[in-house]
Amino acid sequence: MxxxxxxxxxxxxxxxVAPEEVTDCNCSICRRYGTLWAYYAPKQVRITEAVPTQTYQWDDRQLFFHRCAECGCVTHWSPVDPSRNRMGVNARLLAPDVLAEAQVHRFDGASYGGFTR
Ligand SMILES: [Zn+2]
Structure with a gap:
C-alpha cells in the first residue's frame, strides 16, 4: 500500500499498489498542471477528503480534475461516467522515493488531440 x-x-x-509507470503528458492541461498521472481502477484507490475537492472540466467534459480547496494541489481525475473503470492519480503527491521507482512515460497528448485519448 x-x-x-x-x-x-x-x-x-x-x-x-505503487505505480510502475507514470505518464508525463504534454496536452494543454497536463503541461500546465505539471502532473504525472498514475492510472488505476477506482477500486484500487481510496481518497479521503477533509474538505471537498474543487473540480474543473475541460474539452469534451468526460473528466473531472480535482484539486484541494485549501492548498490547490491537483490530486486526481475521475471519469464523469461512473461506469468507466479508470481514474488518474497525481503521482507527484506520492513520496519521492515511490515516484523515483516508476518509469516515466512521455505521452504526446498535444498531438493526439487531448488528454482523454
Ligand atoms: Zn490541500
Missing amino acids: VEGSCHCGKIQIELD
Whole structure:
C-alpha cells in the first residue's frame, strides 16, 4: 500500500499498489498542471477528503480534475461516467522515493488531440 497527500494534508490518497509507470503528458492541461498521472481502477484507490475537492472540466467534459480547496494541489481525475473503470492519480503527491521507482512515460497528448485519448 502507498500513501500520498496534498500539501496541506486535507486530501489523503491511499493506493493498493505503487505505480510502475507514470505518464508525463504534454496536452494543454497536463503541461500546465505539471502532473504525472498514475492510472488505476477506482477500486484500487481510496481518497479521503477533509474538505471537498474543487473540480474543473475541460474539452469534451468526460473528466473531472480535482484539486484541494485549501492548498490547490491537483490530486486526481475521475471519469464523469461512473461506469468507466479508470481514474488518474497525481503521482507527484506520492513520496519521492515511490515516484523515483516508476518509469516515466512521455505521452504526446498535444498531438493526439487531448488528454482523454
Ligand atoms: Zn490541500
